[in-house]
Amino acid sequence: EVQLEQSGAEVRKPGESLKISCKGSGYNFVNYWLAWVRQMPGKGLEYMGRLYPADSDTRYSPSFQDQVTFSVDKSITTAYLQWRSLKASDTAIYYCARPGALGGLDVWGQGTTVTVSS
Amino acid sequence: DIQMTQFPSSLSASVGDRVIITCRASQSINTYLNWYQQKPGQAPKLLIYTASSLQRGVPSRFSGSGSGTDFTLTINSLQPEDFATYYCQQSYKDPRAFGQGTKVDIK
Numbered sequence: 001e002v003q004l005e006q007s008g009a010e011v012r013k014p015g016e017s018l019k020i021s022c023k024g025s026g027y028n029f030v031n032y033w034l035a036w037v038r039q040m041p042g043k044g045l046e047y048m049g050r051l052y053p054a055d056s057d058t059r060y061s062p063s064f065q066d067q068v069t070f071s072v073d074k075s076i077t078t079a080y081l082q083w084r085s086l087k088a089s090d091t092a093i094y095y096c097a098r099p100g101a102l103g104g105l106d107v108w109g110q111g112t113t114v115t116v117s118s
Numbered sequence: 119d120i121q122m123t124q125f126p127s128s129l130s131a132s133v134g135d136r137v138i139i140t141c142r143a144s145q146s147i148n149t150y151l152n153w154y155q156q157k158p159g160q161a162p163k164l165l166i167y168t169a170s171s172l173q174r175g176v177p178s179r180f181s182g183s184g185s186g187t188d189f190t191l192t193i194n195s196l197q198p199e200d201f202a203t204y205y206c207q208q209s210y211k212d213p214r215a216f217g218q219g220t221k222v223d224i225k
Contacts, residue, residue, distance in 0.1 A: 103209025
């Protein structure tokens, strides 16, 4: 079964760093792009960007460029989303999702809730 | 960047109704348009890809159409489990933006 398993909920203070994970299984992880999607409380889906595990090619949405970092560890089929200095406005659910061959995000992780509060 | 606009932003409907949701792209995206359903507390689910292709396992009452800049998602004979929020997304060019969503609730 194709799955994306995300790390658990996190609570941090403003200014702290954070790295959340998304582990792929049941498919050839390195040969599929992996996208990240933000959903702020009570709001819609926002596309953050995507990463290609085979060569770490990364395409950030301009709104998230320089705000977050995508990375991957191919050896453990895991992708990461990282912040160096969190803000309260980073409070959201973050999903990883796999685009299928024709672009639709056909596999989703369960989401990681990030809460940033002093 | 390509902007995606959905309308309406919300609608009320009854079981058995036909529901049509519209999505417009700010420039032509050919047929690189996807539709998702999201229920409260759940991750989104892909319904339709490339404008009109039904994702495996999705009921046939869901259908999509359109090309270029204008697209529609149609739900025939709305069922109780279809009350949810629906999003379009373009996969033509980065960043692959979503529409703002359409919430379908019970009349």
